[in-house]
Amino acid sequence: MGISFCKKCKNILPPTNSKENIFIECLSCGLNQKIEDKTISNEKIYKKIEKGAGIANEENVYATYENICGKCGHNKSQIIDLGIKYSDEDNLIFLKCGKCGFSERIGRKTS
Missing domain, CATH: 2.20.25.10 (N-terminal domain of TfIIb)
Structure with missing residues (x-):
């Protein structure tokens, strides 16, 4: 679910759960709005960098x-x-x- 803003006072609208529906309610002015459409969120998944990657053996790299x-x-x-x-x-x-x-x-x- 994305971030929504109040149409009256421009504050962030946090989602509130009801038994039947999901509403967004403004905590400042009290505006209620029913969410009916499906929300899609995109998230980039980054490959976790492994610590110590590239060190294949235990040899000292300064040993020349x-x-x-x-x-x-x-x-x-x-x-x-x-x-x-x-x-x-x-x-x-x-x-x-x-x-x-x-x-x-x-x-x-x-x-």
């Missing part, structure tokens, strides 16, 4: 560096640079496997 994982043998890793904590240290650089997520530290070891 050629490195063989010490745990699973996968040949791509992500480079993660954590920077330095103190001025006399080297950067902390890790390689994270693109398949299993195993991380290993690379670079010079200080201490």
Whole structure:
């Protein structure tokens, strides 16, 4: 059922149910009108977008560096640079496997 407006005061007419018929009644001025014709409502049905669509596997898309994982043998890793904590240290650089997520530290070891 569509939205109807009062012919007198131009307010929205809410439908009210009777035992026999359906009426629309204006709450402001009291105008009653019987609904006799069939109402047709059109509604667009949108396809629900599935969350995570397009992710076919669990591989890390940022793993582009050629490195063989010490745990699973996968040949791509992500480079993660954590920077330095103190001025006399080297950067902390890790390689994270693109398949299993195993991380290993690379670079010079200080201490």
